[in-house]
Every structure is written in C-alpha cells, then in structure tokens.
Amino acid sequence: MKKRLLALTLVLCMIFSLLAACGGDDTQADAVIYDYDYDLSEYIKIGEYKGIEYTPQELAVKEGDTVSVSYVGKIDGEEFEGGTGTNNNLVIGSGSFIDGFESGLVGAKAGEVRELNLAFPDPYENNPELAGMPVVFTATINSINGYTDEDEMNKAEIWQKYYDSCEVIKYPQKELDGMKEQQREYYESLAAAYGTDFDELLSAMSMTAEDFDAQIEEYAKSMIAQDMALYALARAEGIEADEESIEEAKQYVLEAQGVETEEELRDNYGIDFDDPSLANSIEMNAILQKTLDFLLENAEKAEPAE
Template sequence: MEKRKIGSKIAVLTAAAMIILAGCGQNEDEKIYLDEVKAEDYVKLPEYKGLQVVQALPEVTDEYRDAYINYLLSLNPPEGAKDGDTVNIDYVGTLDGVAFEGGTAAGQNLTLGSGRFIEGFEEGLIGAKAGDVVELNLTFPENYINEEMAGQSVVFTVTVNTIMAAEPQELTDEYVKGLDNGCSTVEEYNQYAYDLLMEDAEESYENAIENSLVNMLMESTEFTKEPPKAMVEGYVSMLNENMEAEAANYGMTLEQFIGAGFGMDAENFAKEMEEQAKQYARQYIMLQAIADKEGLSVTDEDVEKEIEELTAENGGDMSVEEIKAEMDMRRYKEYMMSQKVMAMLRENAVVSAE
C-alpha cells in the first residue's frame, strides 16, 4: 500500500462527510457546538472581503480528453484480467488462519506477469474480473528472503478493485452505442467526455478558489485562545470514525490501515489527528465569527429543506427521518453555515487567472 501523508489524506475527507456522522465516539453530554461559544472571543478577524485569488481558468485539452477516453477503454475489460494487464488489489495473507506480518495491503497496483509476487499469485489472477474475490493457496519458496515464511503454505484472499488492460478496446460507433450515455457516434462520445471533464474542471476551479480563501484567512486571522477541548475531541472522534470506516472497507483494522497507508504507529497517528482536529475547530470558529459579523444564519427550516433534497437525490432509498437519524443535525447546521460564509467570501473575492 502506497504511503501517504496524513494531512493530504485527511484533506480528502470533506467537512460535509465529517459532520453528518452521528459522532458515536463522543457522549452527547460531552459535545460542544458552535452555538455554545462566542466565536469573537477566540479570533481577531482580518479584512475578509475583496480577497485576491489567482487561479488558472478551467481547461480541457483534446489531449486530456483523449487520454480520459483511452483510460475508460482500458478500464475493467469484460473478459477479465490477462497477462500484461495491471490490476489494483487488496489482499490479506494468512498462515494457519492468522494474518501474517507483511502479508496484508490495500490499493496495490500489480502488472500480471511482472514476477513481483511469489509464484502462483499473479497467475491466479488471470481471468479475474473487477469486484472478484479470489483465494490463492500458495507456498513461499524455500529460499524466500524471510526465513520465517520460507516453505510455508499460506492463503491469500485477494479482492480485485480495478483492471487496466494493456491494450484498450477500440473506440467505434458500435462500441459507443453499447454504452448507457445517450451517445451513438464517436463524435458524440468525444463531446460527452469533454463535457464531463469540463464540469469536473469547473468544480475543481471553484474548490481551489475556496481553499485559497480559507487558507488566506487562516493565515491572517489571529486566534486569541485555543478552541474548547471538547470541540477538538469531537472532531478527533469524527476523524477516527472516518478512518475506521475506510480501514473496514479494506478489511483492515485502524492500526493496520495507518501502518500500511501512512507508515506511522498509533501514537504518532493520534498526534496528527489531534492537530488536524484543532485546525478544523479553529476554521469553524473563524467562519462562525464571520457569520456572526455578517448576520448570516441557518434556520431549522433551511436544514429540513436540505435534508429533503438529500433524500430526493438519494432516490428515496432512505426517508427524511432515516437520514436525520444518521446525522448529527447540529453539526450539519454548522456545515450549512460554513457554506453560506464561503458563498459570501466567494462572491466578494477578486479572482484573476494571473
């Protein structure tokens, strides 16, 4: 599993994903919310209107579009993995039913036929399709570098996440007609792919502007005292819950996940989480202080309306009450407040391409 920086990984966890969790790791009577603190007591705000941001305009070149289409043509071939294809896999190796050290990983890219793994591992994945779970009964070679595993019979349980074919499928009108996107010609599909990529580029453009605005304000805001301990602990709980959920998706414990993914032990991971949680608390207090100064607020009716929209977007699979039961409603209200503030900051920002 590729080692990652904890900061960049946690940054992927959006505020929305964090705060809609019920926060089971912290007792209700231990929680503290923004409406229980006077935000202006914690910060001295800088000028926050008219902030200047330099951000390149969104662009999708023909080369980028073609590379994207080629990626899709190579992704998850219907006939399964062949020699020379690259599979992305999670695996757990067990000896006598117990996972052994170094035998578990997630998100590994492996080119079949490369000889990177012990004999039989790569061969056993030939013909596997994306989503398959394959059990491989293998034996480590007698001269294996790890003497404890040399000659041992083990079982690898391998989950195939994706397959990238060495040779992409051919893009033809016939191929396009078989896709569920309303296109019937290669020309139409090229435009469809361009539109998708431009939509993504425009979203990334707006996200980059908002991130710049927040970073500028975090750097120029004077934090006069530390955020409440209970608030920080609440964010720690939510970050942990997100990480535990991701670890579970890989079939790993949190300790295994942080070791494989970030190359750190539990103690150092806890310190990183604590610091990240403090940053979240400071950021939300800062945004609340701006909201208070601007008279921005979120009503219960606003929250109810948004939950109804979430229900509709979810295809009605969950009722409003079921969604609300999975959410910390006061945290979600805080999130909606932050979105209002960000919209105001974005509206008043001066954005240029250079």
C-alpha cells in the same frame, strides 16, 4: 496561520466520517455538537474579509487537470461492453485512454458534452477484438479539479486568503476532544470493516499509536480552526442557515453518498437527518455556502495583467 488548501465543502469531511462510523452501530459514543456556542473572540482573531482581491480564472480543461467525466462509447451506433463510464476521474495527459480521448477534452468547460470520433489502436492489447475499429465517444465533463463553475474557484481563492489572515488563539477543548474521538471511531470502524483490529490497522499503515494520536490531533486542530473562522465571520455579519440552504446541503449529502432519499440513507448508514450530529454538520455546511457567497459578493476582482 499555516497555509492549507481548503475544499469548499470542508465540513463534509465531518459528515462522511460520521456516516462511515455509524452503519447502525449502537455502540458509538455520544457525539459532540460542533456549534461553538460561546464567544469565539477568545479563541480566534479573524482577519479582513471585505474587499479581498482575487483573480478570476477560466474553468476549462487543460493538460494536467483532473476531470470527472462520464462517457458512452458506440461502435456502428451500438454501445459495447466496457465502453461506458460514469464519474471517472481522469488526469488529462496521463494516457489512460486511447489516443485522442484526453486531448479531445482540452478546452471543454464543466457541463459541456463533446463527441469524439476516434479509433482504437492497432494492435490493442486491452481488447484485441476492438483493434483498429472506429469508435464515437460522447463525453460529459462533470467537474474540473473538483469545481463545476468559475464561482467555486473564485470562492476557494477568497476563502483561502481570508482563512490565512485569521489567527488561532487557543483551541476549545470540548470540540478538540470530540473530533479526535470521532476520528478514532472512524478508524476503528474501518478496521472492523476489514476484519482486523485497530492495532493491526495501525501496523498496516506503518504507524505507532503515538503517530496516530499526533495525526488526529493535527487534523482536529485544522478542522476546528476552519470551523471557528467560519462561525466567527458568519456571526459578525449575521449569516444564518435558512430552509433553502439546509435543503441544498441535505441534497448534497444524498448525492455524495449515492442515494436519492433519506430513507435510503437510513437503510445504508443507519442514520437520518434527525440525527443531532448529522443535522449539526448539515447546518454548518449551509452556513459555509452562504458565507462563501457573502465573501464573493464583497470581494474585489484583480485587474488583468497587461
């Protein structure tokens, strides 16, 4: 199977596409429920999933990493305009911040808070009034390359090895057609949001209709292959979503969409957890997380190189 880099929350791509396509639009087509409720052995041959060897890695900031960082800057103990940021993505070594900020984060772990005693450059073209002034930034590392702890990195490596060992026999037509239609609806809603039509959007993306169809088919096949690899393994080991894992998946959706309650989700996107498609995607994510836990528990740590 062709190798692809997989995010641990791969199923949330479906959730976010669903939310973006909704927004209270009653014209949305009937959604497909991706439960793969049939014998998957006709569609995919799963590989070995116990005893997968992985190399534990330390999750600490280094040059070239992309970190999500929140920070508060103070001059003489007082916050100042433009000195605060939340969940900013920063490539370490890019020179996006003043000298000492990025290098001061090297070695930090996810969740760590660092206090950086720095000074603005002189001259400082971005804000001449701050030129040469001492400043203290309190910076919190939210994630490193999308990960919040070492286990997430290890699970990603193990899942990738398992997934690469699987072999797709054929793709189920219902899910393939449904996912392609879902993607088309997403881009049509995107075009409407920009006040244009679908054909003009494709033109702006330098794509023909044939290019677009080929792209969404490739995407759909990639997602379906991942789904089938997940469900086939989960069923082989009797892994099912439970109340706790469902609630965790719901909370992740709320946080990712920047809302705190289901009511806010409904107000902003015209959808709630009773929606069959969203409920299906949340259940799938819950199964994914439990399956990743299972893979890690049954994996083998590689011996460190001498």
